[in-house]
Amino acid sequence: MPYEIPFSQLPGLGEEDYPGFPAQLCPNELPDLSKHCSLCADVLKDNPEMYQELKDRQTSTGVSLARCIKTGIDNRGHPCLKSIGAVAGDAECYQVFAPLFEKLIQGRHGKVPEAHMKCHGRRTLTAESAEPLEGYVISCKVAASRNLDGTPFPPAASRDQRQEVEHMISGAALQMEGALKGTYFPLVGSSSYPSKPDGMTLEEEKMLTDDHLLFQHPDAPAVLSTGSGRHWPHGRGVFVNERKTLTLWINEEEHLKATSQRQGGDVQAAFRELSAVLAHISGSLADRAGFAKSDRLGYLTSNPANIGTALRAESSAYSLYHLAFSCPGSVGGLGVGREFRES
Structure with missing residues (x-):
């Protein structure tokens, strides 16, 4: 096509x-x-x-x-x-x-300790609301980046290695059931996915773009010079569940970027969904490849800025004007598109 x-x-x-x-x-x-x-x-x-x-x-x-x-x-x-x-x-x-x-x-x-601190995990997830003023958070999302151990990360991957990563992760994702069940969409023009040799249709591309679920080719020289854009769009795509709360970006700048998002401020629910997805994919790939991880540095990413938990949480709130109008004097710590990152 x-x-x-x-x-x-x-x-x-x-x-x-x-x-x-x-x-x-x-x-x-x-x-x-x-x-x-x-x-x-x-x-x-x-x-x-x-x-x-x-x-x-x-x-x-x-x-x-x-x-x-x-x-x-x-x-x-x-x-x-x-x-x-x-x-x-x-x-x-x-x-x-x-x-x-x-x-x-x-x-x-900063200085990294000799032994990496153990992640809390979802069993000790706080019940405290991430929405101090109920009804003002528009949406929230939690995202995690992962790479497969033993395989070059996207900056150094060959064409065949990108395709192998795509098949492994998309295959694991397509095994998910229930609320996580979904569809894999290889990028338009990609010939690496046998059941969709031309990639997703232009209609599917427009749908995912309109829903802000799709990534685009890099155009910044600082990204292009890393090597992560080579062979575009080969071996790349996005998995989306039926409810559109979950997206898995495959071979963008990391092997996998998994994002769980939802309306409102229930960031705990987003984290639980994300944790379930990562556990499923890790378990499905256990006999072939685990996630790249260091006991001291945590999960390893191509960008050293993201190592550790390689986790990012964001929330979007209504404007400060509306918050101040409704609750004058009580919005000192809030901002539009407030973002939290743990690494």
């Missing part, structure tokens, strides 16, 4: 990596980073010996230092909005390139 956007011809979305710093092998000398503003650039400038120490290392899946730091070399960044400037190409990167990633993690999260 023809598609308007020729992804294979766009830099960073076809077979080749985004132009710039090489992604496979590091050059002998580190480029000039004097005008770069990112955590990665700062670490490499402050520790000039680190590049020579790490530049020839590779993980068992073939991920090099070049792949990890390419986005930070290609993009200067901005001093007022300092990004990390590096990605992990697989779970091993956090060990093989530990001198770099430990400093990046400390720069973003």
Whole structure:
């Protein structure tokens, strides 16, 4: 089926990596980073010996230092909005390139203890309402990112590896029953899903877009240069349950981004649904691959900023004007689109 956007011809979305710093092998000398503003650039400038120490290392899946730091070399960044400037190409990167990633993690999260604190889990989930003023929260959602252990993360994955991840996660999702039962929609133009060789229909794409359930191709150079957009839209899609409270994004910037959302402020219900989904997928894949996880760092993601619980919770409330009008003097801690993140 023809598609308007020729992804294979766009830099960073076809077979080749985004132009710039090489992604496979590091050059002998580190480029000039004097005008770069990112955590990665700062670490490499402050520790000039680190590049020579790490530049020839590779993980068992073939991920090099070049792949990890390419986005930070290609993009200067901005001093007022300092990004990390590096990605992990697989779970091993956090060990093989530990001198770099430990400093990046400390720069973003602070010092990480030797033993990672145990997550509370849903059995000790608080019963306290996330809606201090009942009736004012429009919606809430909880999302978690996960990657499969032993497989390169999206920045470093090959075309075949993306397809294998898609088949594993979508296959596990399609086994869910009851309120979680749903449909898998491969992206328009994708040929990786046998039962839908052209991907979802344009009508299905419009429906998911209108419902804000679909992700789009990356267009920011900082994302394109990570490698996560290569082979677009191959091996990518979204699973949606029948009630449209659950979405699973496959092979966007992580192998899996699972989101549970609902109207109102019952964030506990969203968390319970999300936990059930992650437990099901983890159990279904147990004989082939588990989620990439470190005892000390928690769940591992391509973006070091998201490691740990790799969990994000958001709520949207009515405007402060309406809250203040209804309850003057009692809205000091509330905001529109209030967002909470735990990592």
